[in-house]
Amino acid sequence: MRTALASLLLIAATAHADEPLSAAQRFAREAIIVDTHIDAPSELMKQWRDLGVDAPGVEFDYPRARQGGLDVAFMSIYTSPEDDAAGTARQKAHMQIDAVEALAARHPDRFALLRSPADVERLSQNRRVLLALGMENGAPIGDDLAQLEVFHRRGVRYVTLAHSHSNRIADGSYSLDRPHGGLSPFGEQVVKEMNRLGIMVDVSHLSDDAVRDVLRVTKAPVIASHSGMRRFTPGFERNLSDALAKAIAKNGGVVQIVFGSGFIDARAAADTTAYFRALAAFQRELEAARARGETPAKTLAQFDAEWDAAHPKPETRIEQVVAQIDHAVKLLGEDHVGIGSDFDGVGGALPVGLKSVADYPNLIEALRQRGYSDERLRKILGGNLLRVWREVEARAEKR
Ligand SMILES: [Zn+2]
Known part of the structure; x- marks a missing residue:
């Protein structure tokens, strides 16, 4: 809990409008910053908070977003493979969208819902x-293509086709079983329908074969909303190989570099791979125990807590994110790289100096020290993603 003194200092720091800002802070406020992956809605489902005011304990709220210069925050409408199995994914997705709408409605002076890149300038006036x-x-689409239109009407502008398990649409990178060998036949229809509606296809979390299949089927550029470069985490399929990243860029798309320690550190990535193997074994044990009519010795939550205690996330540095961005820019060119933090999605396992939406200026400063020009920074911070979004929108069937 924040002490009274710390609160006062924070208020003093944010209230002093005349206090000189650093060059990086000024640039962050002036440039359009787009972060394509913030898990605030999941946090709201766990515990209600008002993110329009200071919200200690989470990584996204209005005061810190303003402090960090964030302009467009993609709220992740996340559902798990467990939700999918239980048949609750669609319900949970709608509830999270309701929560985002409620936040914007509660603070029309601080937030607005963004449905088209054409509205960024108009809606962001008055520092919203x-x-x-x-x-x-x-998962929320189920096996019903028409649901894509339902969610598009509600404002969904990208869909990450799968998460940690393979689903009806595609194989996931963490999945031990790969039922489709990439994209399923239904998944191909999903990609085509997303192209038609103007929803960006997100290949983060997919297996390599699924990414290749998406690129074969899609008629529009795609995004990786929150991925790292596998070069730094050998063998970790959740991050993109140089070859796949190049294929995404060649197709006009953009790779949004993730900040989470688990994606940028080789040991943490290896731990994640080991976790999914151990989890699969644990789930087999659970099922076997239930089949015998026994109560399992521990719950999934206990398994997770024990795993986390035995595998603490290493401390990472902002320079590791910079190295990822720099490698991607050298490989793909400055027009195909962006940022997708995964704030509120990694249990606080983030680099020192990059702990919340207040901290984009620290990243800007570190990139400037590497010699990144203002023009290049503008592209990476948001310009590239907005270009891809506009192109996906332009290629949608006019209705
Ligand atoms: Zn994710």
Whole structure:
């Protein structure tokens, strides 16, 4: 809990409008910053908070978004493979969208919902933070293509086709079983329908074969909303190989570099791979125990807590995110790289100096020290993503 003194200091720091800002802070406020992956809606489902005011304990709220210069925040509408199995994914997705709408309605002076890149300039006047919707896991669609139109009407502008398990649409990178060998036949229809509606296809979390299949089927550029470069985490399929990243860029798309320690540190990434193997074994044990009519010795939550205690996330540095961005820019060119933090989605496992939406200026400063020009920074911070979004919108069937 924040002490009274710390609160006062924070208020003093944010209230002093005449206090000189650093060059990086000024640039962050002036440039359009688009972060394509913030898990605030999931946090709201766990515990209600008002994110329009100081919200200690989470990584996204209005005061810190303004402090960090964030303009467009893609709210992740996340559902798990467990939700999918239980048949609750669609319900949970709608509830999260309701929560984002409620936040914007409660603070019309601070937030607005963003449905088109054409509205960024108009809606962001008066320092509003724009909330766009990205759906993480195509589970809420079920096996009903018409649901894509339903969610598009509600404002969803990208869909991450699968999450940690393979689903009806595609194989996931963490999944031990790969029922489709990439994209399923239904998944191909999903990609085509997303192209038709103007929803960006997000290949983060997919297996390599699924990414290749998406690129074969899509008629519009695609995004990776929150991925790292596998070069730094050998063997970690959740991050993009140089070859796949290049294929995404060649197709006009953009790779949004993730900040989470688990994606940028080789040991943490290896731990994640080991976790999904151990989890699969644990789930087999659970099922076997239930089949015998026994009560399992521990719950999934206990398994997770024990795993986390035995595998603490290493401390990471902002320079590791910079190295990822720099490698991607050298490989793909400055027009195909962006940022997708995964704030509120990684249990606080983030680099020192990059802990919340207040901290984009620290990243800007570190990139400037590497010699990044203002023009290049503008592209990476948001310009590239907005270009891809406009192109996906332009290629949608006019209705
Ligand atoms: Zn994710």
